[in-house]
Amino acid sequence: MSTTDHLSKTLSALADPTRRGIIARLAMGDATVNEIAEPYAMSRAAVSKHLKVLEGAGLISKGRESQWRPCHLEGAPLRDVSAWLDEYRKFWDRSLDALESYLEKIQATGAPSSSNVPSRAGREKRAAKRVTKRKRNDQ
Amino acid sequence: MSTTDHLSKTLSALADPTRRGIIARLAMGDATVNEIAEPYAMSRAAVSKHLKVLEGAGLISKGRESQWRPCHLEGAPLRDVSAWLDEYRKFWDRSLDALESYLEKIQATGAPSSSNVPSRAGREKRAAKRVTKRKRNDQ
DNA sequence: TCATTAGGTAACCATTTGGTTGCCAACCAT
């Protein structure tokens, strides 16, 4: 993953239950490394690594309070994930789903569905045809 | 990651630019494996593996159209990610952020902000103090 | 001064991940 691929780094950091647990913990208030490590069976070194991953993704920041390093949750990367997700909201939002199927219907250039009743297969064929010339490599 | 940890599997599947590109592609319509693989420099086998990861996370499903396996984007896991994110919306939502800082200010026992503008350092100190006795291990 | 505590770092290990090549099966079209 390229250094500048913030989204990959963020999602990869979030794809671990321990790290999500740490985030949940920090959501209720800043905490020191030992306080964060306390609920987990693993060594403090392992937790330190998790914190480093979270810090590398910009999801937390560390202050310095004499010998303590209070960790603080940073929301910005979560906002970016949410923004990415919003592009796909229509794929699970019920009401928008109805709108989409309506748009698909009026877009299907009059070709009557024939008797084949291919509601899934038909959509797949049309979609495949429609899209063959594209060269997107979005992320 | 335990087999039932859907969220980890989904986030891990999304934490790869190629796989997010595939999702972006499928968002514009179903596509066959070769169509999906075409924009990428890697082998079709590699793309097949990516598709398997996405399928394992429930993010796509495959149909069968004679020798083709048209892939279809499934929104449900994205909805789950969105639901998880919603718990933390207040950490990046501007208006809620203003509310939170207001609440923090009136909670800071009358100490007037002084000219020091210690908005971060001060919050860390208070938060660290506030939170010492907690034992959450959410995820 | 010296022991303790908070935390980071290094070396190591096993497993997972992301890629490759090569082969195989199924289906379509001569």
Added chain:
DNA sequence: ATGGTTGGCAACCAAATGGTTACCTAATGA
């Protein structure tokens, strides 16, 4: 029948990940 697509699978490999133990520094406090 045979050959050309479409796609999956297995074996292999290098690099990343998630954990360990051991050791180190910095600050506290008796």
